Amino acid sequence: MEENYKLAKWLNDEMTDEELKEFQSESDYHLYEKIKLYSSELETTNFDEEKLLSKVIASKNQAPKVIPLKQNWFLRIAAVLVIGLGLYFSYNTFSATNEIAANGLKTTFSLPDNSEVVLNSGSEISYKKWNWDSNRNLNLKGEAYFKVAKGKKFEVKTDLGTVSVLGTQFDVKARKNRFDVTCFEGRVKVNYNKQEVILTKGQTVAFENNNKILFENVSETKPSWTSSEINFNKESLSNVLDEIQRQYNISINQKEIENKQLFTGKLPTNNLDVALETISSIYHLKYSKTEKSNYTFEEIK
Amino acid sequence: MSNYTISETCQENVFSHFFKNHIKSLRNFLTYKYGNEEQAEDIAQEAFIKLWQNCKDVPLEKAKSYIYTIANNSSLNVIAHQKVKLNYQKTNASNDRSNESPEFLLEEKQFKDKLLTAIENLNETQRVAFLMHRIDGKKYAEIAEELNISVKAVEKRIHIALLELRKEFKNFK
Numbered sequence: 296m297e298e299n300y301k302l303a304k305w306l307n308d309e310m311t312d313e314e315l316k317e318f319q320s321e322s323d324y325h326l327y328e329k330i331k332l333y334s335s336e337l338e339t340t341n342f343d344e345e346k347l348l349s350k351v352i353a354s355k356n357q358a359p360k361v362i363p364l365k366q367n368w369f370l371r372i373a374a375v376l377v378i379g380l381g382l383y384f385s386y387n388t389f390s391a392t393n394e395i396a397a398n399g400l401k402t403t404f405s406l407p408d409n410s411e412v413v414l415n416s417g418s419e420i421s422y423k424k425w426n427w428d429s430n431r432n433l434n435l436k437g438e439a440y441f442k443v444a445k446g447k448k449f450e451v452k453t454d455l456g457t458v459s460v461l462g463t464q465f466d467v468k469a470r471k472n473r474f475d476v477t478c479f480e481g482r483v484k485v486n487y488n489k490q491e492v493i494l495t496k497g498q499t500v501a502f503e504n505n506n507k508i509l510f511e512n513v514s515e516t517k518p519s520w521t522s523s524e525i526n527f528n529k530e531s532l533s534n535v536l537d538e539i540q541r542q543y544n545i546s547i548n549q550k551e552i553e554n555k556q557l558f559t560g561k562l563p564t565n566n567l568d569v570a571l572e573t574i575s576s577i578y579h580l581k582y583s584k585t586e587k588s589n590y591t592f593e594e595i596k
Numbered sequence: 597m598s599n600y601t602i603s604e605t606c607q608e609n610v611f612s613h614f615f616k617n618h619i620k621s622l623r624n625f626l627t628y629k630y631g632n633e634e635q636a637e638d639i640a641q642e643a644f645i646k647l648w649q650n651c652k653d654v655p656l657e658k659a660k661s662y663i664y665t666i667a668n669n670s671s672l673n674v675i676a677h678q679k680v681k682l683n684y685q686k687t688n689a690s691n692d693r694s695n696e697s698p699e700f701l702l703e704e705k706q707f708k709d710k711l712l713t714a715i716e717n718l719n720e721t722q723r724v725a726f727l728m729h730r731i732d733g734k735k736y737a738e739i740a741e742e743l744n745i746s747v748k749a750v751e752k753r754i755h756i757a758l759l760e761l762r763k764e765f766k767n768f769k
Contacts, residue, residue: 303754307735330761338683338685352611354648355648
């Protein structure tokens with residue numbers, strides 16, 4: 296190895312006299328000697344060291360790089376908007392959507408698969424838009440009329456029971472303890488407290504307090520309440536009065552009414568006087584207006 | 597103790613002294629490396645600026661290896677290595693022979709030109725080591741430290757550089 300780098304040793308004047316003598320006898324020695332001589336005469340161009348130094352010294356006094364806030368303003372606003380929109384859309388698709396029809400109002404809306412829903416007064420539906428097509432179920436409080444588009448199982452869950460369907464039209468009513476389902480087209484399966492009823496076109500079923508109280512045919516093709524009247528089938532007076540309260544957005548006081556007769560018939564939803572008159576004459580009651588949209592019913596003594 | 601040395605680098609007179617001791621050889625080293633004086637000066641300046649700005653963290657005894665590390669890590673987007681601009685000193689030994697015959701002078705000039713071309717044709721590592729020794733008169737140990745290689749490696753580079761130069765001259769003949 297040492298031998299290998301003898302030229303380096305020689306250039307650095309590290310050779311012993313012996314080594315030097317041997318090297319001097321080589322034919323190339325003269326050439327190496329000239330290279331050594333002339334390369335020692337080489338120099339680089341001069342340059343202004345002082346100027347460079349003052350530049351370096353001055354560099355420290357320069358303010359550190361400051362990226363002005365302005366530059367990022369646009370980006371910041373854009374980022375906030377993007378995040379905001381992202382949150383908005385994910386909230387919209389992943390969280391439950393609520394549709395509400397207040398007392399005295401009805402709401403019609405479409406589900407993501409274009410199924411139509413008409414909400415009766417004082418009713419509420421919540422459902423999730425996300426993955427709706429393969430998971431069609433919604434929660435209902437109150438009454439609503441469904442025109443279900445064809446697709447997978449469509450489920451309406453209420454506190455009282457569940458209705459599942461395959462592309463039909465049906466009405467679900469879950470008020471207090473009474474659960475009514477009417478099928479207008481196709482087939483509907485109704486589950487109520489472990490009871491299961493399959494409704495076909497033109498059939499209606501009603502449950503109250505764990506009992507099936509009604510199972511019969513109807514001639515209507517859509518619920519009466521969607522066209523300015525409301526149909527009652529063996530309803531208790533208090534349920535009927537509750538419905539009137541919802542339809543007209545009024546409040547009704549019942550004073551010591553013990554009549555347990557069930558009401559079957561139609562009441563208008565666009566004429567309060569007729570509706571109140573009808574009820575009071577059938578049940579032998581008198582009603583009075585106590586204040587604005589406040590009515591009292593009592594038995595005629 | 598360490599606090600003392602740290603602040604030392606930050607003292608302007610100490611820093612200036614250090615700068616003057618090392619700027620030329622650093623800049624030369626970069627010139628040999630890249631063959632472009634302007635860029636060599638820029639990188640050298642950049643290295644010293646970094647040292648000056650970080651003077652609190654770099655004790656004086658580490659300042660040299662600090663600037664050489666930056667220089668070694670520097671890279672240029674330069675397209676190709678440019679020719680190293682080197683001159684022969686005007687006041688040199690050959691003046692003694694100024695009374696030599698014109699033939700000799702011509703021969704000498706030719707040799708010098710060939711030598712420059714031959715050096716130019718060396719590969720980067722050999723040229724850098726060779727010129728650091730010949731022009732800056734550095735010891736092998738010093739070169740080794742600055743290039744962050746072993747002394748043996750420096751010797752090898754010098755040795756090969758000389759072999760290559762000789763080969764170039766043989767080719768000329």
